[in-house]
């Protein structure tokens with residue numbers, strides 16, 4: 621399973637990229653709106669830190685406007701830019717067009733097996749299933765994930781499943797149990813994955829006993 625960071629915050633991305641565990645970055649308009657940067661600046665800033673897939677979402681309404689915006693994003697960093705498109709009729713059309721041009725795509729705002737099936741049939745590079753929002757809506761997010769993973773392997777689809785909208789460590793663990801290809805994780809959840817009170821207690825005890833070691 622690969623770990624991505626779900627953030628547009630440059631200092632967060634820089635900090636976790638030093639761990640060498642993060643293989644990509646996902647952003648969305650909400651995350652970018654929290655920075656003082658434009659989308660283009662965000663692409664340039666993240667590209668200067670991460671040499672891996674960077675998902676940037678189109679914000680325009682019509683197919684032609686989304687296509688033009690996507691191509692402009694792509695030009696900034698053709699090596700790593702992944703164009704995030706919404707799970708809509710025009711989004712599926714755009715996904716096919718970008719795929720035909722060899723541009724990586726991430727179909728986002730996916731909430732069902734049928735939507736994921738269409739994304740995989742559209743040869744999306746990635747499809748983002750929103751785990752946290754499904755759970756917020758009292759839906760069985762992990763059953764949906766489980767079924768998407770099964771269908772992917774039955775038909776050998778190449779689309780990689782990203783589990784997104786992650787709220788806590790337990791959700792990361794369950795996504796791993798259900799064989800999600802990728803989990804994109806908010807900065808604080810990544811930090812929470814590292815810590816455990818028993819680890820802290822163990823470190824204190826070992827340090828105390830280390831002082832007793834004969835020199």
Ligand code: E4P
Nearest residue numbers: 626646648748753784785786
């Ligand atoms: C990632 O690609 C998604 O846009 C993100 O995980 C959504 O998270 P949210 O449901 O907390 O907004």
